Amino acid sequence: AERGAARMNWYVLQVMTGTERDVCTALRRKGVCARAPAQRMEIRRRGRWQSEDQHLLPGYVFVGAEYTAALFHVVSPVPGVIRWLGLERGEPQALDTREALRWRLDSTETLEPSRVLFRADGTWHVLDGPLAAFAGCPVRMERRQRRAYVTAELGGVARRVRFGVIPVMEGSGP
Numbered sequence: 001a002e003r004g005a006a007r008m009n010w011y012v013l014q015v016m017t018g019t020e021r022d023v024c025t026a027l028r029r030k031g032v033c034a035r036a037p038a039q040r041m042e043i044r045r046r047g048r049w050q051s052e053d054q055h056l057l058p059g060y061v062f063v064g065a066e067y068t069a070a071l072f073h074v075v076s077p078v079p080g081v082i083r084w085l086g087l088e089r090g091e092p093q094a095l096d097t098r099e100a101l102r103w104r105l106d107s108t109e110t111l112e113p114s115r116v117l118f119r120a121d122g123t124w125h126v127l128d129g130p131l132a133a134f135a136g137c138p139v140r141m142e143r144r145q146r147r148a149y150v151t152a153e154l155g156g157v158a159r160r161v162r163f164g165v166i167p168v169m170e171g172s173g174p
Contacts, residue, residue: 008033008064009094010105012085012155017059019080024061026078032071033064037104039111039130041164042146049146053110056130057161060085060154062105067092085155095155102133102152113164118143120170131163143167 015023020036027034037056042049061081065071075081084092095103104111114129124141126132131139131148140149148163 008100008105009066010100010103011063011065011067011092011094013061013063013075014082014085015059015061015080016082020055020058020061023078023080026080027061027063027075030074030078032074035062035064035105035108036060037062037111039164040113041162042113042166044145056103056111056163057154057159062095062100062103064105067094085157093156099153103154104130104133111164113146113166114148115166115168116141116143116148117168117170127168129163131165141165 013023024034024036038053039056040051041054043052044050063071063075072084075084086093086095095105100106111130114131115127116131117125117127119125124143126135131150134150134152138151142148143165146165146167148165150161150163151158152161153159154161
């Protein structure tokens with residue numbers, strides 16, 4: 001595989017839930033590329049749907065770098081950092097390119113909810129959005145809550161990830 005600047009290695013940090021933004025800020029101050037992907041979710045409050053940005057993977061931060069012992073010593077003491085995921089022989093293993101793209105690490109944009117076509121027969125089909133990258137993963141769709149729960153691997157461990165969904169009913173136009 002080519003190891004140019006365009007193809008960055010991404011590693012996964014487990015952090016204390018709620019510290020994702022602070023950990024990213026602290027790492028960036030130390031010159032480390034860090035991301036905690038966000039997504040726009042529709043949330044029902046007092047009977048109305050509202051948009052809200054939330055972390056795609058609460059409790060995780062991605063670090064884009066060449067892994068070195070020095071990097072380990074820069075990252076590990078940052079408040080909120082619990083551990084590196086995917087350790088093998090003491091070194092974290094980088095996500096493969098497909099996994100990095102699946103988590104949208106190529107983008108700093110907030111992910112929009114996925115549009116999902118719900119058919120009259122109860123089946124559904126993902127039209128677009130981040131959920132499309134998880135075809136083949138187990139998905140629990142909750143149309144009324146506008147949520148999909150996907151079981152996907154992250155750093156070698158199966159995790160349940162919540163995605164925002166915009167339901168499109170069959171026969172309601174394009």
